[in-house]
Amino acid sequence: MVARRNWADKEDGSGMRCAWTVCYIENVSRMKIKRISVKSLSGPYSVVAGAGAIRCAPQEIASLGRFSSVHVISSPKVWRALGKTVQRGLQLPSRNAIHLFKDAEAAKNLRSLEHIARSLCRAGADRKSLLIAVGGGVVGDVAGFAASCYLRGVKLVHVPTTLVAQVDSSIGAKTGVNLPEGKNLVGSFYPPRLVLTDPQLLRTLPDREFRCGLAEIIKHAIIADARMFALLEKDMEKVLRRDRQSLHFLIPRNVQIKARVVGGDERESGLREILNFGHTFAHALESATRYRRYQHGEAVAWGMIAAAFLGHELGLTRADDVSRIVALIRRLGPLPPWPRVAPATLLHVMRSDKKSCSGILRFVLSPRIGQARTYDMVPIHAVERVLHLTPRLITASANL
Numbered sequence: 038m039v040a041r042r043n044w045a046d047k048e049d050g051s052g053m054r055c056a057w058t059v060c061y062i063e064n065v066s067r068m069k070i071k072r073i074s075v076k077s078l079s080g081p082y083s084v085v086a087g088a089g090a091i092r093c094a095p096q097e098i099a100s101l102g103r104f105s106s107v108h109v110i111s112s113p114k115v116w117r118a119l120g121k122t123v124q125r126g127l128q129l130p131s132r133n134a135i136h137l138f139k140d141a142e143a144a145k146n147l148r149s150l151e152h153i154a155r156s157l158c159r160a161g162a163d164r165k166s167l168l169i170a171v172g173g174g175v176v177g178d179v180a181g182f183a184a185s186c187y188l189r190g191v192k193l194v195h196v197p198t199t200l201v202a203q204v205d206s207s208i209g210a211k212t213g214v215n216l217p218e219g220k221n222l223v224g225s226f227y228p229p230r231l232v233l234t235d236p237q238l239l240r241t242l243p244d245r246e247f248r249c250g251l252a253e254i255i256k257h258a259i260i261a262d263a264r265m266f267a268l269l270e271k272d273m274e275k276v277l278r279r280d281r282q283s284l285h286f287l288i289p290r291n292v293q294i295k296a297r298v299v300g301g302d303e304r305e306s307g308l309r310e311i312l313n314f315g316h317t318f319a320h321a322l323e324s325a326t327r328y329r330r331y332q333h334g335e336a337v338a339w340g341m342i343a344a345a346f347l348g349h350e351l352g353l354t355r356a357d358d359v360s361r362i363v364a365l366i367r368r369l370g371p372l373p374p375w376p377r378v379a380p381a382t383l384l385h386v387m388r389s390d391k392k393s394c395s396g397i398l399r400f401v402l403s404p405r406i407g408q409a410r411t412y413d414m415v416p417i418h419a420v421e422r423v424l425h426l427t428p429r430l431i432t433a434s435a436n437l
């Protein structure tokens with residue numbers, strides 16, 4: 038199948054090194070696929086990203102070593118949409134190595150973990166088996182956690198199928214499940230050995246899910262890449278139409294940004310916190326609406342607007358940067374409305390968030406587009422004001 042592979046290292050202007058793998062595959066015209074290396078405490082791993090990356094699976098997986106068996110973990114919905122394509126790409130031998138579980142957020146729990154572990158056991162998975170997670174963030178988080186604890190750890194490959202998973206959740210080693218008491222409360226840091234990121238797998242993804250991925254892309258632009266922010270301002274309509282060239286640039290670029298941030302801080306002791314821009318507000322909105330009103334990316338979109346307002350309120354973020362942030366987010370399309378919940382209630386939720394240290398509110402704020410850092414001891418009255426004003430200002434500026 039693969040006749041030849043060719044490598045050339047390239048510096049991308051941001052000081053980050055990436056390699057371009059060029060695969061020549063039967064019946065497929067030449068494709069450029071990027072290889073991005075992610076630093077991890079247990080050794081680096083590659084994200085192989087680009088249209089057709091799934092067809093590089095056999096030789097990429099072979100380069101990881103020999104496995105006694107290969108087990109795909111996915112969901113009925115994802116497998117219905119993509120099973121054939123993925124199976125063809127992976128060149129999997131038998132059907133009994135496919136383990137499906139429902140990937141609703143409500144099923145991201147210990148019961149699904151047990152279901153997967155028992156199914157692996159019945160299929161004879163041993164310590165030398167490989168698990169391949171095929172799906173969005175829910176599949177990736179649960180399968181990743183299963184890989185980290187099944188027989189005390191088996192090797193893991195991610196094949197992300199949502200935009201959120203491709204630019205965010207498949208990179209950075211966080212795995213886990215929810216408890217009735219809260220989201221992601223049980224989990225581990227467990228890096229994959231390989232991530233195969235193929236934008237062609239997004240073809241069946243609903244628009245609402247796609248826009249959630251764009252919200253995380255906007256977040257990356259705000260915290261780390263002013264040029265990408267300007268590009269999104271210029272090309273948002275093309276991006277929303279899933280223009281191939283735009284995705285060809287955006288997906289690897291966002292993988293690089295996430296890889297650079299988590300590479301310096303896999304276990305979230307400092308630098309990685311900037312990835313939480315907009316998320317303190319977002320988690321409060323999600324929790325106050327019992328995870329029913331918003332997709333995560335939609336809550337993040339609201340959260341980034343609130344974080345921009347908070348930055349301005351504290352004299353950090355300039356008014357024109359705030360306007361640009363708000364305007365770009367609004368171009369994603371309508372968001373489910375801000376809930377009718379008192380600011381004091383949202384504030385209470387924020388103080389009990391697992392990311393707030395001893396109830397003290399810390400926020401990631403952006404002093405200018407392309408930069409972000411964490412601010413401690415943000416005055417409560419400023420946060421309350423933002424919680425009060427955000428839904429009013431955004432409604433009032435409907436035609437922004």
Ligand SMILES: NC(=O)c1ccc[n+]([C@@H]2O[C@H](COP(=O)([O-])OP(=O)(O)OC[C@H]3O[C@@H](n4cnc5c(N)ncnc54)[C@H](O)[C@@H]3O)[C@@H](O)[C@H]2O)c1
Pocket residue numbers: 112114115118119140141142145172173174175176178198199200201202205206207208209210211212221238239240241242243246249333
């Ligand atoms: N580990 C991390 O660092 C990290 C980062 C961000 C988010 N997450 C987690 O990821 C989860 C959200 O992930 P998500 O946004 O990818 O959504 P998701 O996994 O919930 O998937 C959304 C929906 O899209 C469907 N789907 C997935 N791929 C599809 C495809 N190609 N075609 C058609 N349908 C498809 C799924 O079946 C599901 O119904 C949350 O649980 C969140 O906590 C984890």
Ligand SMILES: [Zn+2]
Pocket residue numbers: 253316333337
């Ligand atoms: Zn997020």
